[in-house]
Amino acid sequence: MSALKERLRSDLTTALKAREALTASTIRLVLAAISTAEVAGTQARELNDEEVLDIVVKEAKKRRESATAFDDGGRPEMAQKERDEAEILAAYLPAGLSxxxxxxxxxxxxxxxxxxxxxxxxxxxxxxxxxxxxxxxxxxxxxxxxxxxxxxx
CATH class of the missing domain: 1.10.10.410 (Arc Repressor Mutant, subunit A)
Incomplete structure (x- = not known):
């Protein structure tokens, strides 16, 4: 199992024990996307760290785009939720470049x-x-x- 996927599972357990609903639901969504990718295609397989990172990057990008769409649609509370989820996912991404x-x-x-x-x-x-x-x-x-x-x- 990839180290990043293992870290996500461990953090999910921690978030559930601490009753952090937003963190737990965000990590669940990413783990579901990873599981979907693992069973996609003709044969199920285990993803490596790079492939798991790609999924986390895609999910973080979805959150940023959704926040922008909600802002444009006049839904600031939903935009903030998406930004909060993107912030949670940012902890699993490598440091950004200037x-x-x-x-x-x-x-x-x-x-x-x-x-x-x-x-x-x-x-x-x-x-x-x-x-x-x-x-x-x-x-x-x-x-x-x-x-x-x-x-x-």
Whole structure:
């Protein structure tokens, strides 16, 4: 069993004992998403830590997007609940990267691929190199915007 999944299960038990309803329900939702992913496809399998992290990242992103949608729809109490859930999930994610760190990673990737003069044609090459380095630590849209900016689009 992956260490992250084991940590989630342990934290669920702790939250249940402490009667922390929001934490328990949030962790339950993530564990359900993990279980669904494990049985998806033709054969059930155990997910590794990286795959479990991908699911936690997706769930955290869903919460942030839902909070924005609830804010736009005039439902501040629901938006706050989604933000609280996203904050709980943030504890399971690696530390985020600053804008300067993302810019440095993108600059290094452009130099490594030799894409400096190619413009937007090289975006796929650069993103392919950058994505594994920032996975779960930076928003994909912000990374893409930085790549575009540095490629001169």
């Amino acid at each position: 804008d300067a760190e993302v810019a440095a990673i993108v600059t290094a990737a452009i130099e490594q691929t030799g894409a400096a003069g190619e413009g937007m044609k090289a975006m796929g090459k650069v993103m392919g190199l950058v994505q594994p380095q920032v996975k779960g630590r930076a928003d994909g849209g912000a990374v893409a915007a930085e790549v575009k900016r540095q490629l001169g689009a």
